[in-house]
Amino acid sequence: MAASETTDKKKTVSPEALAWIERLVWILIYGGLLAVALGLFLVRGGESVTLGSVLLVKGALVTGAGVFLIWLRSRLK
Secondary structure, three states: OOHHHHHOOOEOOOHHHHHHHHHHHHHHHHHHHHHHHHHHHHHHHOOOHHHHHHHHHHHHHHHHHHHHHHHHHHHEO
């Protein structure tokens, strides 16, 4: 393997796909943070601790998926 092959590992993706990924990133991050905030509200208010806990966990997972897509997007050209 030549040195130039190992340094250029970024994959080429169409501009439409990159725009789709960028939209999805922000939808996931903002939607996940909204779910986390709603979950905190429900847990602290004592209304529905179970539903609040589920929203906290799922919101954190969705936000994490958005952060992962930011990393993935940085690896693409």
